[in-house]
Amino acid sequence: MEAVKTVILLTLMTLLMVWVGGIFGGVDGMLIALLIAAVMNFFSYFYSDKLVLAHYNAVEVDEHSAPGLIAIVQRLAHKAGLPMPKVYIIPEPIPNAFATGRNPSHAAVAVTEGLLNLLDDEEIEAVLAHELSHVRHYDILISTIAATIAGAIAWIANIMQFSAFFGGGREEEDTPNPIIMILLSIILPIAAGIIQMAVSRSREFMADEGAAYITGHPEWLQRALIKLENYNRQGLLPEATPETAHMFIINPFTGKDISFASLFRTHPTTEQRIERLEQIRQEMMYR
Secondary structure, eight states, X not given: OHXXXXXXXXXXXXXXXXXXHHHHTHHHHHHHHHHHHHHHHHHHHHHHHHHHHHHTTOEEEOTTTOHHHHHHHHHHHHHHTOOOOEEEEEOOSSOOEEEEOSSGGGOEEEEEHHHHHHSOHHHHHHHHHHHHHHHHTTHHHHHHHHHHHHHHHHHHHHHHHHHHHHOOSSOGGGSOOHHHHHHHHHHHHHHHHHHHHHHHHHHHHHHHHHHHHHHSOHHHHHHHHHHHHHHHXXXXXXXXXXXXXXXXXXXXXXXXXXXXXXXXXXXXXHHHHXXXXXXXXXXXXXX
């Protein structure tokens, strides 16, 4: 169901981009915007893993420096049918975790010291299974596609706003009303952002479900999410940025009061996630 929702949302974003491009610059305008956004996101797709790991001061570990953690990841990767990813520990007391890398062969999972101290072994296993589910579902690729389309829409919107104020565009008789162009330049990037966040929330549900089936114990992830939610409400990961918030198992800005939060959430609410996991647990009991 969530996979179908992702396809629908990405299709909606694409149609929105085509419509915007058609209004302002026709097919050429749409293609130019898409090309510019694609170039911008190409670098992010191939090098974002190194950048984000460096940003959070993540330290790579192995079976000698973190034997217990490596053993858990090896076991889960085998169950999930994935290559062994690189494993990192972030020297921060706030508990959280994320996965990165453009595909399963170039993946990495990172956990904070705070997560290792807060959770028990079962809960740590559930969190890591969630992150490996992101890897298996190619969620970094999907988020890059969504960001590319949203970036193209934002680029067109900026040009529309500029043209509304200073003129330009196509032939005068075909040029949209400047007031309409200004309104669209404000509304359309917001709409694209809302859809992009909906894609992110959908992928979180899929990763939760994947973790439940990899471990065979949805309740492990339920316990972990409750602990992580409660702790993250009390503090903020120092290096956290809005651009990387969607990567974490729990939004690092959970403790901040954000207007229109339900529209711009990168994650479903923890209550929603626990409820979905409970449904899966019930289904597994009767199989």
